[in-house]
Amino acid sequence: MARITIREAISQALWEEMERDPSVFILGEEVGVWGGTYAVTKGFYDHFGAERVRDTPIAENAILGSAIGAALVGQRPIAELMTINFAFSAMDYIVNQAPKLRYMFGGQFRVPLVIRAVGGGGRQLGATHSQTPDAIFAHFPGLKVVSPGTPEDAKGLLKSAIRSDDPVLFIEHATMYQVRGEVPEGEYLIPIGKSKIQRQGSDVTIVAYSKGLELSLKAAEELAGEGIEAEIVDLRTLRPLDMQPVIESFQKTNRAVVVEEGWKSYGVGSEVAARIYEQAFDYVDAPVVRVAQKEVPLPYNRALEQAALPQVTDVVAAVKEVLR
Amino acid sequence: MNKERLLQMYYEMVLIRRLEERGAELYQAGKIGGFMHLYIGQEAVSTGLIAAREPRDRLITAYRDHGVAINAGISANEVMAELLGKVTGISKGRGGSMHMASVEKNMWGGHAIVGGHLPIAAGLALGDQYAGNDNVTICMFGDGATNIGYFHEALNLAKTWNLRVLWVCENNQYGMGTTVERASAVSEIRQKADGYGMGSERVDGMDVLAVYEASQKAIDSVRTRSEPYLLEIVTYRFRGHSMGDPERYRTQGEVKKWQANDPIAIFRKKLTARKAATHKALDEIDARAEMEVEKAIEFAEASPEPELDDLFKDVYVEEV
């Protein structure tokens, strides 16, 4: 086992898949000469060349649309959105084209496309550059939405995404590139659409992913100090959503908190809570509590921004609330 | 142009330069956060351009907006306080470096989605056309922004509907690390206006007087002919794209070459050559600008943070 960062994990996944399969190529803004705005593709341009590590004009529609076209005829493009906030400039391709083409044309097409996008708040970038809009993408059938929270998952899931014959939106968190963790030596894949228990516990179930996982792991440590053992289920994939580990855990603990960084209304927490009620109503001992972002566009001022974002203390408080 | 106005332009250029140099230090010291894009090297563009507008002419620009804010008449205090995220900032600490706006100064914001503000600029002009006035909307954007659909949709609409927009492309040769040649089908941005049957001109952006003259003519033409026009103003940013840019995409030699063409130094030479000012008088203006910046920093540092209770304020006009 090697201990690496999420940045290194993603970088390794891209590198290995590009070495393995010549149909895999990267396109996006500043992925080449610059080395990626988050340095994920540093060194790729020199190694793989300008054909396979394509710097594009600032033109999200052209990036996504051309990636879909190349995917249709058998290539495996990885389109990078510099940040997920720019997905809105290419929304049609992400939600209205890529996920629809196969179904609408009677199963004739394949769209083996990966869209990598960096999301998340907490860096004082202001309202248009700080969003965690993951849930809205998970609304659309035909698109797979993956958002890992550990290096091991980031690497294994990205490799699966690249090999997937369906379009996958792979969401990274801008403040988590330095998160370190163990990854297996050698080649491995992690299947898309499988949730995972990241921490065992018997008192309460915390359902989380990405930044929510980071907050929940810290909260669980704090809670353990007070004798409360939280079980953490990491969704890892938002669509297709694997509820089985969540339901199994909930049947044991009868209490759940869902943690996400995006806004609460119509969010991941809403979906998970609804499914718990649908699938395990007889086990409910307390209403599910959602921890999420306050319902405001994120402000620049640091203290205000932090007040709007979910914090470890919010997770701790939510757990105590469901245990009351 | 009279001497007073010339010296005011010089003052504004130096003020922008000093404000950003000190801003960069405050950023390094951790007092400013987020993304900050410096205008250093490009001061002649907004200074010459905005000197040519009437106050009723509207301004809108991208995130590289400190210079535009100062030229629009937003005070150094309000700019600096915004950078520090204080409640006395021009956007009350909510916007930061990229989001300065003042309705009072007819400055409709720095906008951080590349190209996103161009259709909005067309809309400002549409609103004015609808109201029956002949205000001009001045819309500034980078070279990189001319490759995104927003640009093309906005230019087409403006020409088709005879909207009074002056499109101003600040061609600083790069969109982040990508040269114009690597991203654009044509190397002169002004050629893009041809496809929309729109008049255009390419201007030296290191010469504030050339920018002023071209802008005045262009604004006048937009107003009287009631149709859009495009100015491509060729310039160069001396600093990185934003703070912390490793600048692997250009050589120090290239930067040095352009720095030898410093718009402030060029203007200084012109002013002394035409005897509009002595070196001593210009030095005094430099000192005044420096003092203004130091005062602004004091003001910003002493200003209060926004109240946490105000977090939900202004999400809607009416509280929900």
Ligand SMILES: Cc1ncc(C[n+]2csc(CCOP(=O)(O)OP(=O)(O)O)c2C)c(N)n1
């Ligand atoms: C739609 C969109 N895509 C990408 C970005 C990221 N981005 C911010 S600035 C920039 C470069 C813009 O270059 P240019 O228009 O030439 O302006 P300059 O920075 O040179 O002033 C990019 C790619 C963005 N903000 N919005």
Ligand SMILES: [Mg+2]
């Ligand atoms: Mg540029």
